[in-house]
Amino acid sequence: MDVIFNRRSIRRYKKQAVEEEKIEKLLRAAMQAPSAANQQPWEFIVVQNKENLEKLAGISAYSKMVADAPLAIVLLGNEDRMRLQLHWEQDMAAAAQNILLEATHLGLGGVWLGVAPMQDRMDLISELYELKSRLRPFCVIPIGYPEEGQQHKLVDRYDPDKVHYEKF
Numbered sequence: 001m002d003v004i005f006n007r008r009s010i011r012r013y014k015k016q017a018v019e020e021e022k023i024e025k026l027l028r029a030a031m032q033a034p035s036a037a038n039q040q041p042w043e044f045i046v047v048q049n050k051e052n053l054e055k056l057a058g059i060s061a062y063s064k065m066v067a068d069a070p071l072a073i074v075l076l077g078n079e080d081r082m083r084l085q086l087h088w089e090q091d092m093a094a095a096a097q098n099i100l101l102e103a104t105h106l107g108l109g110g111v112w113l114g115v116a117p118m119q120d121r122m123d124l125i126s127e128l129y130e131l132k133s134r135l136r137p138f139c140v141i142p143i144g145y146p147e148e149g150q151q152h153k154l155v156d157r158y159d160p161d162k163v164h165y166e167k168f
């Protein structure tokens with residue numbers, strides 16, 4: 001699949017809004033992810049309002065690009081649906097990667113901004129959205145049409161030294 005190989009983190013975006021149909025496709029891709037015992041613990045906050053994007057940009061020193069993105073998706077894990085609690089982050093990571101791959105497929109670009117397990121970042125998002133304690137912020141993904149010079153392209157990371165047959 002070309003999108004797996006070409007996907008790159010995109011941190012600068014055109015002003016152009018992301019169409020509603022594309023936002024739904026991103027969310028559909030997220031919800032198709034595998035999850036432990038099919039628990040699907042995810043919830044998504046879609047953020048498009050400029051003022052809200054600016055607030056969200058403050059969650060860490062490495063999230064500033066959110067302020068200039070036309071869209072961000074906040075991924076949350078819902079404890080009410082975590083039958084296998086230990087796997088929640090793996091489930092959420094699969095959903096996050098699906099969003100990034102679908103974004104690439106749709107001509108968009110995004111970047112995974114780590115939140116969990118850093119408690120300070122989780123707390124900031126919980127406060128911002130007044131989340132009940134059973135919702136765990138996992139990551140934030142700003143998304144938009146890549147600015148000129150920000151295109152997806154292959155960086156070949158294949159390293160045969162990391163592959164071990166039958167024994168290490």
Ligand SMILES: Cc1cc2nc3c(=O)[nH]c(=O)nc-3n(C[C@H](O)[C@H](O)[C@H](O)COP(=O)(O)O)c2cc1C
Pocket residue numbers: 007008009010011060062063111112113114115
């Ligand atoms: C768990 C996780 C947390 C990340 N957090 C940030 C972040 O806070 N800010 C940022 O600019 N990029 C963040 N990234 C993106 C990585 O820096 C990026 O994926 C990596 O440098 C490889 O580049 P590529 O995505 O273009 O292949 C994060 C990625 C992951 C998987």
